[in-house]
Structure formats: C-alpha cells, structure tokens
Amino acid sequence: MKKILAALLGLGLSTFAFGGAAQAADEKACFIYVGPIGDFGWSYQHDQGRLAVEKELGVQTAYQESVEEGADAERAIERFARSGCNIIFTTSFGYMEPTNKVAKKFPDVKFEHATGFKRDSDNVSTYSSKFYQGRYIQGQIAAKVSEKGVAGYIASFPIPEVVRGINAFILGAQTVNPDFKLKVVWVNTWFDPGKEADAAKTLIDQGADIITQHTDSTAAMQVAEERGIKAFGQASDMIKFGPKSQLTAIIDDWAPYYVERVKALKDGTWASQDVWHGMDHGSVAMAPYTNMPDDVAALAQATQDKITANTFEPFTGPIMKQDGSEWLKDGEKADIGTLLGMNFYVKGVDDQLPN
C-alpha cells in the first residue's frame, strides 16, 4: 500500500516536474507484482529485474505490489497506463485477461505479460521462462537423495505453469527411481507463509523427506531445516533459510529480458512477441548444488549442461499420461502449445489434478 502512495505521489510529482511535450520522449517502465517485493521469492526477483532496468538504462520506473489477480489488477494496470507508463510488465498468470483488456484501450502503451499465452492486440507481448528445466533436475536430485522415495510438493494454483513443474519433477525423479512417489498439496494461494509452513509440516508428517514448492515464500524451506530434511528453494537462492537443507534452488533472473525489452522500446524496435527462454538464455539459473554427495551434484550438473546446450529436452517421449494413455512416442518432443496449456499429469503423480 505504501507503494501505491509512493506511486501516486511519484506520479503527481512527475507530471508536475516533467510534464509537457519537451520530455515526451522519456520512457517509463511500470511493473505490477502479485506479492510484496519483500517475499524473497517471485515478486522479489521481478523487482530485481526492475532495478536492473533503472540502473542499466537510466529509465524511470514505477511499481505496484500485492495486486490481487482480477478486478483490482485491471484498475492497477489502467492507472499505470493513464499515468504515462510506456511499457507495463504484468508479472502473474492471473493478470492475463486484465492485461489484454487494458491493452485494447491503450494502443500506444506496450504491455508485457508474464507466463500467459494471450496476445489479443499487437501491443501485447508474452514472456516466460522454462522453469520446468530446473524442476527436472530437482526431480533427479530428489530421487537420488531421498531415503524414503517420497517427495512433497507444495503447489499453488492448478495452472499450466505449476502442472508443468510437477510433471517435470516426477519425470526427472523417474529417471533415477521409477517408483518414486510425489505427494502434492494445493494451498490455493501464491503467498501465505503460515499456510505454506503448515503444508510443509503436513507433507513431512506423512513421510516425505524432500520438500519442493511452487509458492512464493521462504517458509517451507525453514520448516525443512527445522525438521532436518532436504528441500529446494523457489525463485531465489534460499540457502540462508536452509543452510543444511537446501539442495539447490531455481533462480528466476528476469533482468536480461527486462533490460532488452525496455531498450527495444527506446530504440523503437519493440514488437509483439512470445518468448520462452530457458537455461540457454540465462533466465533460469540454478543455485549451487549443496548438501548432497558429489556424484549427485555431478549428475545434476551434467543434466544442467545438456539442457543449457539445448541437446536435451525434459519433455521427450516415451511419456505416458497419468491414466496410462500414451502422450509422447519414443523420442518425440512435446510441442510448445501443449506445454503452455498443460492441464494433465504424467504417469506417477499421486494426486488428482483440480479442475
């Protein structure tokens, strides 16, 4: 909320101080976050990207944090569009409809929506990162390190991004242990540290000795540390919260993309696009492989190298769906469309996918 005040104040000041045609060429990049920038996870990483834009390009930026997905989001995006933002990054899947709606009303403003797939007008781009590449590596590590052969997965909402992560994790695990079990708990929130901690405790009480999460805070990592089991960090390096627990973490690095896009806008080369970068572009990075035997770290590193060199794709057949039907034939690679809209589990996930 203080950010709204700051944004409003900044907005008022900027129109006051820089208003007028003389400064019209000045770019302003604005960001909408689903959580607080202090979550040390998803929104925190996006904000690091914003800071990079400010530092490297000297462009004025503004942001609003903790914006609810839905009607609030539309208001927030529209307010930014009206306030002179030239490019607006909306950084959560649930902002897909509001982003496209506002984009139609403001054809001169560029919109960049993270993790979605809808581009209704040509001033909307979508971008995402192939986090599932990291999840696959985590699955391999989990199956190697786990003594009980059971991992717990704290999931947020049943959207393709999350489902893809779960599938990649179990596929990675199955390469090491075909009978590896994955327990999934849906907390139906991106951000509620208490509930995330509760979910972690639940999974541990039910026998999981590896915890991985697709929610935004460091709470689960800390529970793992207290209970003496291993866990994976999410979105940023969480080693400080789990010095004896963290095996590795998927680190989202949005800075290169944000700098590239704002620069394109400045140069007048911005065009609507849909990008899905992975480890090859450096937008998905792994924290150091810690708290595991050397051979496991070596295996993880080998997989990471193959993925980075684009010689290996985690979703390569043969892969069966959860019900046993065939999805990908031997050697067949998943097409982007199916991956982006993924709404089914692969074989081995012990959970029913919520609709």
Place this chain on the structure above:
Amino acid sequence: MGFIEAVLLTIVTAATPLLIAALGELVTERSGVLNLGVEGMMIMGAIAGFAFALMSGNPYVGVIAGVGFGALFSLLFAFLTVTLVTNQVATGLALTILGLGISGLWGEAFVGVPGVKLLPIEIPLLSEIPLIGKLLFAQDIIFYCSIVLLFGVSCFLFKSRMGLTLRAVGDNHTSAHALGISVSRVRYLAVMFGGACSGLAGAYMSLVYTTQWIENMTAGRGWIALALVVFASWRPNRVLIGAYLFGAVGIAQLHIQALGFKIPSQFLSALPYLATIIVLVIISRNRRLTIINTPASLGKGFVPDR
C-alpha cells in the same frame, strides 16, 4: 514424536495466533468499539517482534516489543475514534492499510534474513504425560499466554466488577456515562488491550510460526480473528472453539490432500471457513442469548452531552 502428536502440534500452532488476536478484539468490541485494524496491529507486532528479537538476539525482547507496538499502534486508533469520534469502520480499515505500509517499510532491511526462534519451555513432569504432555506443557511462552488470556478474559468479563463496567459501556454508553463511568477511559484501555493482543499474535507469527520477516506475512489472519469474534457471539469460550476448529480443519484438509483423496482442493481450501461458520452459527442459534451478548453500542461513537 508420533504422527498424531505431530498433527496436533501443527493445529495448535495454526490456532494460537487466531485465538490471541480474537480474544483481544473481543474485549475491544465488548466495550463498544469495533476495531477493524486487527490485521494492521498484528503485522506491526510481527515486524516489531522480529526486529527487536534479531537486534537483541533475545526472542523475549521481541515478544515484549510485539505487545508494546501493537498497543502503541492501537492508541492511534483510540485517539481517532474515542477522542475525535471518527467513523470506526473507516478508521479501522485505515489502520490496517497503515500497518501493512509501515511494517513493509520498516521490514525492508530484514527481507531474506533468518530470525530468532522463540523456543519452547518444557514444564517438568507434566510434559511427560503421553500424547498431551508435549502438546500442552512443552510449548512456547506465547501459547501459555493464550491459555492464561482465555481464562483471564472470561473471568474479567463475567466475574469482575471492572468487566461489568466494560460491558456496561459497550451496551449503553449513555447510561454508563450517566452513572459516572468514564466511557472514554474504559474504551482507551479496551482498545489498547486489543492492540496488545494483536501485537502478541503478530509476534507469534514472526517468532514461532515462521521465524522470518516476510512482508504481509499475517496474510489475512487478522480478518479471520475478527470474523471469529462475531460468529462466536462475543463469548470467549466460543472463540476458543472457533480458533481451534479453524486451525484443525485447515490442517486436516492439507492431510486429506497429501493422502491423495479425490476431493477437489478448492473445496478443501474453503472447508475451514465453512466448517467454522456452520459450527459457530449452530452453537449461537439461541437468538435471545445472542442479542444479550451483542454489545449494543458496538461501532457507535460517543459524544458526552455535558
């Protein structure tokens, strides 16, 4: 530690902050003041508790700071609504927004820094009772406070003269004033008690529940506490039932999911709210008693006519 014990322990952790915040708000509302700022006071308690515990290295300093800042923050609300007689609903909402803002600003330096955990105190002998020993007698100081508070608030409200005075102010401030009771003094104290409790609940979040500072980490628990007070028809014992029921169903639904039952998770997530409302509505179904227990002056400002 067995499975059942572990689960029960998780439930206690989930219920304690709700119970403490709700008991505080109950006293505030019994005096006729509706403070919707519970969430804001809680988050102030959380950041103050975290910051002071980290700086001093002593979690107990954090607990005291949490209580202190909660009370101090509520003093602002009391000044606005009792002295200046502003609209209680609007002021309460503003307090929540302000609390979230200030705590975020204050906490910026603490993001990504592990905190200091408030450790349990084992009571000799009693903590060795099977099953319930660890659960009830090997807990942290804030849990013990929640139990003391429960009995304390009950006795105070219904067995003491001061409690009677407080309820009188909440039921009819004009009559109370006519009897020579200082309405504003009673309300100041009641609001500050509520603030102190919210602060304690917040400190529990950042010192016990999840030992770290994360912006907005109370994640709506203040609102749940507020709802509990109303659905418990302003009775401390029912607040206890409500808080523990909410905690228990919340944990149970996670276990049901992890066990792989084929129930939609969206429904399970809504279950704690549904179950708590249904049960509390059923126990509060006696309309006459509910009317008696509802503070009649709730939410109304008082301007003495002389």
